[in-house]
Amino acid sequence: MSATRKENFKNQFKPAYLIGHILLLGIGLILLYPLIFMVLAGFFTKTEFTSTVLSIFPIPKQPTLENFKELIIGSADSSVAMYFRNSVIRTVYNTLWAILTSFLAGYVFARLKFKGREAIFLILLATQMIPGTLAIIPTYLEFARFPFAGGNNPFTGGTGILNSWWVYLIGGPSINIMGTFLVKQSLEKVPLEIDEAAIMDGAGTFRLIFQILFPLQLPIMAFIAITTALGTWNDFITPFFYTTSDNLQTLPAAITRISSVGASPGAVIDYPMIITLSMGITIPALLIFAFFQKYIVQGLANTGIKG
Amino acid sequence: MEKTAGREGRPSFNRRMGRHKDAWIAAVILVPMFLFWLVVSGFPTLFGFALGFFEWIGLADTPNFIWFDNFIDFFKNPVYTDALWRSIWLGGLVTFITLAAGFGAALLMNMPLFGKGFYRSIWYIPAVTATVATTQVFNIFLDTNNGVINNILKAMGKEPIVWQYSVGWGIFWIVVYSVWKGVGGAALIWLAGLQSVDVSLYEAAEIDGAGRLNKLRYVTLPGLKPIATYIVITSLIGAIQIYEQVLFITNGGPYGQTEVLVFRIYRDGFWDFNLGMAGASSLIMALIVMVATVLYYNWSTKSDKRTTIPIKPVIRKGKRGESHVRNAKGEF
Numbered sequence: 001m002s003a004t005r006k007e008n009f010k011n012q013f014k015p016a017y018l019i020g021h022i023l024l025l026g027i028g029l030i031l032l033y034p035l036i037f038m039v040l041a042g043f044f045t046k047t048e049f050t051s052t053v054l055s056i057f058p059i060p061k062q063p064t065l066e067n068f069k070e071l072i073i074g075s076a077d078s079s080v081a082m083y084f085r086n087s088v089i090r091t092v093y094n095t096l097w098a099i100l101t102s103f104l105a106g107y108v109f110a111r112l113k114f115k116g117r118e119a120i121f122l123i124l125l126a127t128q129m130i131p132g133t134l135a136i137i138p139t140y141l142e143f144a145r146f147p148f149a150g151g152n153n154p155f156t157g158g159t160g161i162l163n164s165w166w167v168y169l170i171g172g173p174s175i176n177i178m179g180t181f182l183v184k185q186s187l188e189k190v191p192l193e194i195d196e197a198a199i200m201d202g203a204g205t206f207r208l209i210f211q212i213l214f215p216l217q218l219p220i221m222a223f224i225a226i227t228t229a230l231g232t233w234n235d236f237i238t239p240f241f242y243t244t245s246d247n248l249q250t251l252p253a254a255i256t257r258i259s260s261v262g263a264s265p266g267a268v269i270d271y272p273m274i275i276t277l278s279m280g281i282t283i284p285a286l287l288i289f290a291f292f293q294k295y296i297v298q299g300l301a302n303t304g305i306k307g
Numbered sequence: 308m309e310k311t312a313g314r315e316g317r318p319s320f321n322r323r324m325g326r327h328k329d330a331w332i333a334a335v336i337l338v339p340m341f342l343f344w345l346v347v348s349g350f351p352t353l354f355g356f357a358l359g360f361f362e363w364i365g366l367a368d369t370p371n372f373i374w375f376d377n378f379i380d381f382f383k384n385p386v387y388t389d390a391l392w393r394s395i396w397l398g399g400l401v402t403f404i405t406l407a408a409g410f411g412a413a414l415l416m417n418m419p420l421f422g423k424g425f426y427r428s429i430w431y432i433p434a435v436t437a438t439v440a441t442t443q444v445f446n447i448f449l450d451t452n453n454g455v456i457n458n459i460l461k462a463m464g465k466e467p468i469v470w471q472y473s474v475g476w477g478i479f480w481i482v483v484y485s486v487w488k489g490v491g492g493a494a495l496i497w498l499a500g501l502q503s504v505d506v507s508l509y510e511a512a513e514i515d516g517a518g519r520l521n522k523l524r525y526v527t528l529p530g531l532k533p534i535a536t537y538i539v540i541t542s543l544i545g546a547i548q549i550y551e552q553v554l555f556i557t558n559g560g561p562y563g564q565t566e567v568l569v570f571r572i573y574r575d576g577f578w579d580f581n582l583g584m585a586g587a588s589s590l591i592m593a594l595i596v597m598v599a600t601v602l603y604y605n606w607s608t609k610s611d612k613r614t615t616i617p618i619k620p621v622i623r624k625g626k627r628g629e630s631h632v633r634n635a636k637g638e639f
Contacts, residue, residue: 012421020415021422027412028429031487034444035436037455041447054447054455104336114330120337129597130352131548133569134589137576138351138358175344205332234437241577252439259443260558271447278440289435293428296435300495 035282042067042279046272067276078273079246080254084280086239087250090168091232098228099221102176106183107209111195121184124177136241143167143242167242179224182299186220187213223299226292233285251281356593358586370583377587386563387571387588394568394592397478398547401485406542408486409493416494417501427498430491438488442555445484449556474564477557481565484552489545493538500534501527540603544596568592 011017037056041049043063052058074081109121144160161167190213198212214221236252240262243249249257255277256262258270289296359377361370381387412430416423433441448455449470457467470476508526517525550569557565559574566574568588575585 008419009421011419017418017420020418020420024412024415024420024426024430028426031433031491032429034441034448034487035432037447038440038444050453053458054453055458056455101340105340108333108336112329112333114333117333127348127352129600130593131569131589131596133548133550133572134355134593135348135351136573137582137585137589138354139347140576141582142346142351142354170347174347175340230435234439236437236439252437255439255443256555259439259555260446261554269446271443271450274443275447278437278443281437281440285435285437286432289428289432293431297427297431297495300492300499 035286038275038278038282041272041275044272044275049272049275067272067279071276071280079249080273080276080280082247083249083251083254083277086248087233087252087281090239090250091229093168094232095225095229097174098176098179099225101174102179102183102224103214103217103221104209105175105180106187107213109180110184110187111192124175125181128177136237140241163243163245163248165248167238167248171238171242176224176228179228182220182224183217186217190216219295219298222292222295226288226296227299229288230285233288234281251277255281355586355589358582359588359590361583361586363582364580373583377583378591380584381587381591386566387568390566390568390571391591393566394547394549397481397567398543398549401482401489401546401549402539402542404482404486405489405493405546406497406538408490410497412490412494413497413501416498427491427495430494432491433488434492436488438551439555441488442484442552445480445556449480471557472561474561477560477565480556481549481552484556485546485549488552489542493542496534496538497531500531500538503534504530536603540600543603544600547596547599548592 012021037058040058040060043065044052044058044060045062045064045066048060048062049058052060069075070078070080071084072081109117140162142160144162161170194212194216195208198208203212234252236250236256239248239250239253240256243253255274258273258277260269360372360374362373362376363370416426416430420426449457451457451467451469451471454467454470456470460467468476470480504527508530509522512522512526548569550567550573553559553565553567553570554573559566559570569592572585572588572592575581575588
């Protein structure tokens with residue numbers, strides 16, 4: 001097709017193209033609408049939000065930045081800033097581990113020859129088929145009762161490492177299997193000569209991995225980092241089920257606690273607080289997405305084709 | 308650097324170790340990771356499978372080995388069979404709507420429009436938001452007293468609807484939410500598939516006089532087969548395990564009529580402390596997901612062969628005896 005930019009621009013006004021634009025933009029805005037509502041509602045003061053009759057586009061009479069302030073700086077009578085901080089710590093920690101483990105494991109399965117390599121990799125892949133929810137209760141029991149954390153009895157209960165930072169420290173650094181798979185796939189495309197040349201020049205395994213191969217895989221590592229970061233940021237299961245004390249909660253777990261799921265029956269649900277916390281989860285996630293959307297889109301496309 | 312030989316003609320250390328060096332590095336990297344994985348993932352999974360064979364109610368009780376009683380109970384008790392059935396059809400429905408809508412969107416996004424990147428982004432945005440947060444916005448819409456939809460209904464002079472007491476509406480909003488969250492991702496993957504279809508095939512079809520619809524039917528759809536396998540299977544597996552939206556929008560109500568199996572597992576485990584039953588349900592869920600994966604994979608690879616086999620005899624029959632077709636000896 002040798003259409004010039006000008007012709008191409010004219011094409012945009014052909015009926016078929018116009019319909020395309022209208023549908024994509026129109027439905028796209030409808031898809032964004034809940035988020036628009038959330039941000040608009042964030043400008044309400046708490047009393048005004050509960051007293052006004054909510055309409056499709058809620059415009060506050062006296063817009064306030066209190067909610068945003070509470071989210072970032074905190075206020076005397078709420079722990080929102082602390083939930084935010086916990087979320088950040090947990091996300092950074094898990095993301096670093098995901099990058100490290102998936103790259104190292106991917107390197108091992110792509111580059112090193114040893115007995116049983118394929119078998120181990122297949123077993124790892126097969127475990128991906130088992131639904132994650134299966135492990136929620138056993139993990140709870142393991143964290144609560146098994147003696148590796150201080151002599152609790154497996155049958156008669158205990159608290160173990162529940163309700164401590166250990167839940168987050170141990171709950172993160174497993175093997176990121178999907179990431180391992182992606183790294184393996186992409187490393188296998190890097191010619192072996194690069195490794196050989198590096199070793200010729202005196203690089204050890206450590207240098208080879210981190211100074212030569214790792215930089216070549218940055219796009220795929222970015223994809224793994226972003227998906228892990230978003231996944232951890234949005235995850236409510238670990239904090240909600242395995243911790244109870246207030247100073248360990250993350251934003252999603254805090255919402256779960258004050259929503260209809262965690263609140264005591266008959267309690268009035270604190271929607272203004274929920275809106276504030278929801279913005280705290282959603283806006284950073286959107287920022288992560290905005291900065292790295294190129295990698296997410298590429299990564300999704302790649303996993304799709306190889307699938 | 309590897310030396311070829313030592314002073315006395317003996318292979319160097321590296322050379323002798325060369326065959327095993329890889330294994331050593333692999334062990335140093337993998338063993339700690341694997342041990343950790345066993346503790347936080349492998350063991351709980353196996354433990355979860357084992358739980359299904361025990362009766363273990365309450366927190367201070369000791370487990371009681373009861374063979375398959377939990378599994379028999381599962382299929383006798385309508386609470387579980389209903390939840391299982393609801394998981395399956397709800398998952399199927401969500402998958403179907405998400406993939407169909409996503410396919411339409413992908414076709415649009417595949418046109419040479421200005422601002423494609425922008426459209427892709429805004430469609431995908433719902434997927435990066437937390438279920439916990441965005442379901443709460445839906446709840447503000449559905450709130451009985453001061454919810455946005457009921458306010459509009461009141462303004463129009465109609466009776467407000469108590470969404471939480473209606474099974475149909477509960478399911479409806481779960482489906483709407485799931486499609487809202489999933490459609491952008493589906494569109495992106497379909498789009499990747501559309502862009503991987505060979506362009507020369509379209510040109511060939513155009514020369515043969517194929518219109519827009521015929522191109523879609525004979526070039527696009529067959530070209531999308533590999534990606535369809537991937538997206539159908541992953542979406543279905545994901546949708547069958549939907550429970551967060553159920554938890555936050557209807558919380559299983561009214562009277563457990565919108566419960567799905569994974570929600571039921573959560574309830575058994577954390578509300579009723581019926582750990583044995585939760586284990587049994589999890590095991591059944593895991594088996595269904597695994598069997599579905601394997602069956603679908605086999606079917607899709609087999610049907611690939613089926614589409615290619617009938618073409619050969621047709622060519623052989625039609626062109627038998629003609630000079631450019633190979634004979635039995637492989638000569639022309």
